[in-house]
Amino acid sequence: MSGGDTEDLRWSHAALNCRDIDATAEFYCRWFGFVRAAAFPVGDTKIVFLRKGDAYLELFQAAEGPADDAARGDGPVRAGTLRHIALRTDDIDRVLARMGPQAQVSLGPLCFDEFVPGWRSVWVKDPDGTVVEISQGYKDQTTGGEDDAQRH
Known part of the structure; x- marks a missing residue:
């Protein structure tokens, strides 16, 4: 089964829901060699991107309370x-x-654009309901490498 021309699609990241974004970031940086690539404010929390080579993790603050099991458009x-x-x-x-x-x-x-000029995303569901983000134009915020990863 072929879906047509897919050469322009490349792996980007997996997004994780975290009880404590900073503790999760420290864990992946310390034990698995990820570095902090970007952080963006979202309301009273933030989204953090960690990078190791071409692999990224995107960290979100998990929901608390009755909405814990809720799904939003991005998962x-x-x-x-x-x-x-x-x-x-x-x-x-x-x-x-x-x-x-x-x-x-x-x-x-x-x-x-308010975070990274040209960055756009859309989220689609696969046949089982798993959310897949398709993104264009994302670029890391940091340029300092390992030192930046240690500063949460």
Whole structure:
């Protein structure tokens, strides 16, 4: 079974829901060699990107209380669960057009120019309901490498 031309899609990241973003970031940096690549404010919390080579982890604050089991357009929010997987491309619109009606969009496309100019994402669901983010234009905020990873 072929889905057509997919050469423009590359692995991007896995997104994790965390009880304590800083503790989770420290764990992956200390024990697995990730470095802090970016952090963005979101309301009263933040989103943190960790990088090891070409692999990224995106860390979200987990929901607390009755909403723990709720799913949003970008995936489930309960601590200890995978929120979504992500692929990157140079052209989200082309990917969505190629997918046609099989693109079950759950959120977006959204623009994140206030954080990184040109960064856009859309979230779609696979046949089992797993959320897949398709992103274009993301770039790391930091340039200092390991030293930046130790400063949470």
